[in-house]
Amino acid sequence: AQSVTQLGSHVSVSEGALVLLRCNYSSSVPPYLFWYVQYPNQGLQLLLKYTSAATLVKGINGFEAEFKKSETSFHLTKPSAHMSDAAEYFCAVSDREGGSEKLVFGKGTKLTVNP
Amino acid sequence: ETGVTQTPRHLVMGMTNKKSLKCEQHLGHNAMYWYKQSAKKPLELMFVYSLEERVENNSVPSRFSPECPNSSHLFLHLHTLQPEDSALYLCASSQEGQGFAGELFFGEGSRLTVL
Numbered sequence: 001a002q003s004v005t006q007l008g009s010h011v012s013v014s015e016g017a018l019v020l021l022r023c024n025y026s027s028s029v030p031p032y033l034f035w036y037v038q039y040p041n042q043g044l045q046l047l048l049k050y051t052s053a054a055t056l057v058k059g060i061n062g063f064e065a066e067f068k069k070s071e072t073s074f075h076l077t078k079p080s081a082h083m084s085d086a087a088e089y090f091c092a093v094s095d096r097e098g099g100s101e102k103l104v105f106g107k108g109t110k111l112t113v114n115p
Numbered sequence: 116e117t118g119v120t121q122t123p124r125h126l127v128m129g130m131t132n133k134k135s136l137k138c139e140q141h142l143g144h145n146a147m148y149w150y151k152q153s154a155k156k157p158l159e160l161m162f163v164y165s166l167e168e169r170v171e172n173n174s175v176p177s178r179f180s181p182e183c184p185n186s187s188h189l190f191l192h193l194h195t196l197q198p199e200d201s202a203l204y205l206c207a208s209s210q211e212g213q214g215f216a217g218e219l220f221f222g223e224g225s226r227l228t229v230l
Contacts, residue, residue, distance in 0.1 A: 034218070036221075041223070042223050042224070043119070043121075043205055043207075043221035043222050043223045043224050044205070044207075044219075044221040045221070046218060046219075046220075049218060090158070102148075102160055102163060102171065103160075103219055105157050105158040106157065107155075107156070107157045108157070
């Protein structure tokens with residue numbers, strides 16, 4: 001079964017600083033990888049996804065992530081944090097175990113943006 | 116109208132009550148999911164319905180009973196719950212097949228409190 005590890009349950013940055021949220025996956029075959037964002041009292045919203053095309057994936061709100069097979073990583077970055085980026089971010093990997101397709105999520109990283 | 120709608124948004128119930136959570140998707144998808152989100156735990160996949168047939172049941176206690184009467188509607192019937200069942204319950208939908216890449220569309224969740 002696939003698994004996802006998100007390093008750091010909490011990350012705090014200053015407004016305008018670089019955002020880096022880490023995600024490592026375990027997979028023996030090329031996976032599909034996702035980043036979702038959850039704002040307070042809301043469901044999860046897709047930020048971006050990697051589906052074996054370009055290794056650098058651009059998403060909404062200025063976020064991007066790079067798929068590195070050699071490092072089994074899919075870290076999320078944004079050059080300049082905005083106050084509105086404060087939310088919880090989830091990395092996920094697709095899994096086909098048991099005949100049905102499903103997503104396996106990491107534990108999430110809560111991003112705080114300080115003025 | 117949002118793609119995936121969940122009602123009620125908030126529910127408080129006693130341990131002996133019977134209640135139901137409802138999910139409706141307006142995206143024409145053929146698969147629907149229930150996830151449980153508890154504090155400090157990863158998202159837990161509870162049930163998967165594909166083409167209205169349950170294809171996954173992740174060892175969920177029988178006090179949770181799903182129902183999928185058609186491809187647009189999904190219910191989670193609750194009875195004799197425990198306080199540890201208090202959580203945010205998220206519904207999601209996806210389009211399986213045709214190059215499915217695992218992308219899920221989430222509702223805003225139903226916040227359940229069991230007293």
